Amino acid sequence: MDLIFGLACDGRAYPDFPGLGAGVVHAAVVGPTGLIDVLEVQLGLTGPRGAEAVRIAAYAAKLRAALPVSVNPFYAPSFARDPWATAKALLAWRDELIAAGWGGGEIGSPRIDDLARAEAQAPPLPPGAPDRLRAVSADLADRPSLSIRSITLVEPRDLLTPPNRRLIDQVEACGVEIQAASPPVADSGNDLHRVQAFLRSGETEPLQGDGAFMTVEADTALMAAEALAEWLAAGSEEDLAGTVVLSADGDTALLDRALQARGLPALGQSAASPWRGALQVLPLAFAASWAPFNAKALLDLLLLPRPPIERRAAGKLARALAREPGMGSPSWTRAWAELEANLAERFADHPSAEAEIAKRQTRWREWTTGGLYSRTQGMPADAARRIAARVGQWAVETDAGQSDPLLLTVAGAASALVKAIDVLGQDPLPALLVERMIEQVLAEGAQNPEHIATAGGLRCVKHPAAIWGPVDRLVWWDFKGPGERVPTTPWSLAEQAALATAGCALEPASSTASRISWSYANAVHQAKDRAVLIRPALAGGEETVSHPLAHQLHPVTQEAGLKVRWSAERLLDDAAHDLSGRRLTREIAAIVTPPQARAHWTLPATAIAKLAGRKESATSFERLADCQMRWMLLDVLRLSRGRFAEIPGPDQLLGNLAHEIANQVLRPGPVADAEDVRRQVDAVFDSLLGAIAAPLQQPEFAGELAAARTRVPAALAELARLLRAKGLEVVGTELDREAEFADGLSVLGRLDLVVRHPTEGLGVIDLKWTKSAKRRRTELAEGRALQLATYGAIADPGAATPAPGAYYLLNQRRLIGPVGAIVSDEEVEAARSLADTWNDLMGTWRLWRDLAAKGAALGTGLPEASDHFPEGLGIIPGQEPCQYCELTSLCRVTQEAN
Amino acid sequence: MTALKINTVVASAGAGKTTRIVGDIAREVEIRQPEEIVATTFTVKAADELIERSRANLFKSGKAEQAARLLGARFGTVNSICGQIVGEHAIDLGRSPRAEVIPEDGVARLFAIAADTAIEMHAPQLNALAEVMGFFEPKRAGDAERSDWRTTVRRLIELARANGLDAAGLKRSADRSVESFLALLPPPFAGRAEDLDKVLNEAVAGALGCLPPELSKTGQPSIEHLRRIRAASQRGERLSWPDWARLSKVACAKKDGQALTDGLESVCRAASRHPEHPRLRSDCEGFIRTIFDCAAQALDAYQGYKSDRGLMDFIDQEALALDVLRDPAMAERLGERIGRVFVDEFQDSSPLQIAIFTAMAELVDASTWVGDPKQAIYGFRNADSALTQAAFDGVAATATEPQEVLATSYRSRKGIIDFVNAAFGPAFTAMGLPAADHAFSGTARTEDGFAHAPFAVWWLDGKVDLQYAALAAGIRDAFADGADWMIFDKEAKANRPLRAGDVAVLCRSHADILRVATALSQLGVKVAVERDGLSRTPHVELVMAAFRWVADPTDRLALAELARFFSDDPKSDLWLQAVSAEDQDAALQAAVPISTALNALRESVLSLTPADLVDALIVLPDVIRRIETWGDVAARLDDLEALRGFARTYESSCASSGAPATPSGLVLALATDEPRRPKSLQSNAVKVMTYHGAKGLEWPLVVLTGLNREPKPRLFEPVAEADGALDWRDPLAGRWIRYWPWPYASQSKDVGLDEAALTSPLGQQAALRARQEETRLLYVGVTRARDYVIFAPPTKGELKWLQVLDGDQPGHVALPSGAANTLVAGADSFPARVSPMAVDDVVAPSVVRPAFVRLTRQIRDRPALHRRPSGETTTDPYVVVERVQLGPRLPFVGTPDMLSLGEAVHAIFAADRADQELAARHQRAEAILERWGVHQVKAQDVLDACDRLNAHLTGLWPTGRLHRETPVFARLGDQLVSGRIDLLAEHDAGFAVIDHKSFPGSRDTWDARAVGYGPQLGLYAEALEAAATRPCDALYIHMPIVGALLRVARQPGGAV
């Protein structure tokens, strides 16, 4: 067998394989891992491979075991804080030492001896790359015969890393011929060759601007992709062969989409990312298992395109959760009841109905209402294993034998997590540790399985040293800094000396730097016809820095200036461009104006039809009075904003919570004494908090929650005091009322609090949680308290006049209402009584509805809307209705200029 | 005190300090390991420029090896270098070794999580006090200083860390703050506090008792206010301090009657005693102490939280780096690696940074600190100009070599240099920066080819927006007729007319930036500007609407938005028809041309990360084409690039908080974080930025705006103060944090405290600091210009900012107006082009530039590049053409894990050499079985199977050669095949492929299993034929576990 060996040649390298033919047998291009693989197979040293997470877990267990047998080991404080990250970091140190020749024993240097003591502890460490190298190396010492004829080195031999250099020496001793790759033939004639000559000798010859060497600068990665795709598309299919894209960033998803849009092949480099949708199931399942309950995590799980429980059940629970985020809210209970009913119906005729139903329910419950554990104390290892196993099972079931690599990765990650938990041997597991472990198991190899290279001559490599032979056309994609880092060793000079004495020679930084520099120049040297270097100025909004090779080229490129520099944005300004030997043609895009704000809209008949049989509510009236369009879209046409948008924000949650508490403590009949109410509120506060307003328990709302804890009881106690002082009795809370009015107006409402005065009759109190009292006061003063007016009107459908009403502002503990009302404490001089407000509101409703029935809708937030207001509006739309409207993007009312 | 080897270089603006450092570095690499060099700069860009120029310089002078090794040196911002040091010593510091930097946007949330206990504990008290101090009153633009007290806690913590204060230091700061704050108030009322309340209450009641029948407009708000106050007091609520202040200002009209006038006057009288109210003192004291307490507790919690997770913010990086430098063991190890330090922009160092540089100086052979005290402008970001100045002076005093001064400008024309000397000289001298050391000595520029003086004054007339419109028009006209503004092109080394990219407009606030940028864009001028509102641009909204719908198909609003974006008529109502349709969902999808593509994308969403999904949507051909049709494409792409960046930042912030990253999370983050729009980096755009942002940069023409801005001392927000004489060798000594709360909310004038604070000694100091900083900022602004400075003041109002240059002589710098055309600076005058600028009240329709876009090309469906043998399927069925029973089944006891057994047996077959000694073979086989954990099979049995196979194959091809595990590669069409063949027989007529399959099934299932592998082997055969141009005539499946060898062949051709 003949091998080409390069440090960067694991994975994709170029040319595809040795030789010039259409294929080759008994020969391969390998990197360090590939070479070890070959040797292991030949020497019979293969063995099972463990996930890196399991190695780290084992090493963490070793470090822990070594604590009692060491004196103040240097890593102890870090290990106590973050055992996982510490084990991971130290394992990397250990691996580097092993690769460099450390035997694992004490050498009389304190920090290294601490590691040596860990090395000696149980459990065994699953072998990693350096262990495998060590094993191979031990076997090679006997000079076995190898079925390798020759190895050609891509890098100059003295630039190899010490472990690889040693390995090559050993292999040579076994009779394998070691050769140096022949350097690319230096040509002369064009700019590329001039650049190559400069890199070789440092001598500059002015560049001519013949296009053989170009740097393309783009403002953005998007434009850079456009430029490259255009350039490639301007060549023929044959030209694709011999064209290599060097993409050090490792992910070509963006570029590939640009290429595919032009019928070009995709390069197919996908980065391993722990954030792929399917992989999130694992962290989400855990996130939903820590206290305080994380409603959003559960919602995310339920709304996955392929949720872990049946889609319909998931949808129902999601809806309940979005409405009342918490465990055990009324919506949640209702949803479960419905689900159970559905199941009963579905399995009505099933022979083992009970078992079928129970099976499903258990599973649903496991996913949605599993235990909650303290983040600091941790969860029992067993619980963690169960969650991981459940996720693994989900992945396998979802995959359904399709061998989807990503789902298999999830299953693999879940099982690696279980194994790591076993090996780690710690119980319970604090949240930080679990999160670290999850991150680790997810980080391994989760590429996008759908993102692959497609057929054609175009090739892509990740590293400049992965190019080991001539390339016709080199495209250096993402030619930006900082490039490969020269690592700094953690070891002091004394430690390095001790290591060296013990036969462990670490590579000096200067060698690393030389190798890196060599690799950059290598890519350019391998180019035969032309090289194009593409640099975006912004990558993801951040300014990029220049590539180290750009520093080196600076003397020639600076001098040549615009002759070798081309701006990708020029593509936008002209129909034809010449870039690096190709003509790129473009066409002008006809200008279309982006959607514009418009006040007056014509409603189709289908919309008008939906006006029939409507029931209005206090909220819909408020929307209607402010903006007819908003009412039309949200209330009449029911344009949904989606589940996530439905989760109430902290203020609204506080309001909901206060309402529900009031509902529970203000029972019908005479009002309890203030202190009594306060006690009752305290008694129900926490359970209701967890049931309907769980997001408030998240740490970032500590301040708000602390405020609510004192304010809600005080507010309701004060309300009780006020009601008693006024001689009012509670008729009921959360009362549903419905009433019919003239012109087919039908109104539905849920009244927060209805009270009765022995002589004056009913009164309505609306509870509000707001930051400032101003808005509600102004409403009352201006006669725009639409909610109060509505509630008053429907409180007692039998009554001739609407019931008086007041707002109780919980946060401010103020009961504000119109002058003279039985429910008012702080009296506001109103420009319009509630009864008149109601009348005007009905009139306003009629006008807007009639307008809609005639087919017109007005977005009143837009300046020209007022020209179209119907005559005689009792309630004029507010000043800036769009300020709190969720439809601004649709209406295009706030639009940034370009 | 050991003499440190530090030399300082004072480099005036544009005096070539980078060239100077580059030169030094070239010398340094000759005498030391290049990796030992440390160079800190102020920005990433500056660091990039420095390393690029340094390395280029070395390459140019043939020092390629040193240049390569410079990659291992430490070039970067102070933060990045400190972060690196901390990362290297994380375990020594006892921290988590993760050493991750918290993204700027994530700090607030992280703090809230970490400090929740402290917040929760102090919240009741702080909330109560904050309430009476009016913190929760709606905020107006004018009192932006007042913030959520949690933000103040965070700022206190930040300052504490930046100034090396621990919990005890915070306690001391609380004492000092209380003491200095109370000193601002008049002596407290001697009587009982309740008496003051009572008098006021009575006055309020009294005034309300004498209301006239009809109240005047003037009286209304006052009475309204009184009513509210009375109601509150009847409820037993406390009156807030802003309300006290408001009551001290109530009034009515004459026609409201004498009684009310008198009544209100007594209210005013009673209320204006608030400064001496004992409760004001106790409230403020309580607030100060509690907030410092809270900060102290939160500080510990926050630090602990970050330390557990290995998270750092910018200050942590520095504070921890200082810990490293101050620890003998760690410092020694670090000292082995760094030998030479360069500090750029030293004048903007914080005390903590000075401590770091000083400690580094003790560790290394030599340090060079380069800076310009005249350009210290980062006081608000913890920099301490007094201290840096003291350090400069201190070093100069002890150094053996004289301090170097770079005073020749390589940037600005002579007129500018002379003006700067004349205008700033007195102010700088007063600051302790004497002209002898700090004035420009001259310029290296020539006046060749310039017809005009370097100055112009553009007086901007009209309302604010019109002023900016006028300015924009002025700029457009300037480069439209660039010949009137000839500039010197550095790259071409020649004069040429002005272009858009040569112009920078400097602004004082983000609001101004936005105004300038909008005005310029309106005129169709490209601008490079960073501004707010990324998520409100139509292109980002379009992409995010698509994103939302992919993430949540119940979001029909998103669909409706898409329907709007995709209609060609900007006012089309097709979307409304769809929303109104019977089947809304279907109709909306029909109205959105990309709905099918989005549905398809949703199918693959499990394979994408949130950021991937953003990318996928942006480059969806229909999406990008739609955006292109809106014109001005480059600017839109900049925004989309920022959106991509935001998505990635979101993902990494999830990593540091351990949270999952989901599409819904990204949508939420975008809504809460409100990311900014990036500035374009294109060379042909006008740059618009803040004066601070212009630091270190230069342009041919610079427009200075905001000249009417008044210097404002920072009085009622936390600031670091220092006691006693400054000792730069001990920069953190005597430091404390002053925090004076403002208890009057939006009542900012005439409350007593405002004046008292300003005239207090600390207030005076703060005012002086503010004036000095403004002076330096103006200096930075003027010295950005290479060829022209344009002053763009408003016609109305005083130019307060220029007054900072006055010294004891008002009007030191005067801008010409009217017919005059000389700019005056003290005794000197400079010619200037003066023009009034005004535009009419008409908003011109904005100019849209169409774009050239890619031609539509046929999309080709290409198969995968790599054909994987294991994934090979074919429609041609394979058949078994020959069966050989090589021997018995492999005997095993118990039930081995079949997967491991297969691997182990395969490994033995691969490694076994029949020509070796049996003992060695046996030992190796044993070891393999052991490694795979297979104990149920005997090594010898496997070896026997090997021998049987060998014997059989040798029988088949006596002269052939067997290759184990041999690689094969081939290009088949435009696809690639690669693989490793278990056993390849090379014989006279060609090849045979033998594949081991660890199949344990019963005899009747062998055939089916074997033909299943046919396609895989067939592909090998194809590859071999392509590679070796010899036929591959036989395909075998070897089943070692059952002892069988089966030959398969493709059916249509019969036996191959």
Ligand code: SF4
């Ligand atoms: S954005 Fe404004 S105009 Fe549009 S519906 Fe909402 S309130 Fe009405």
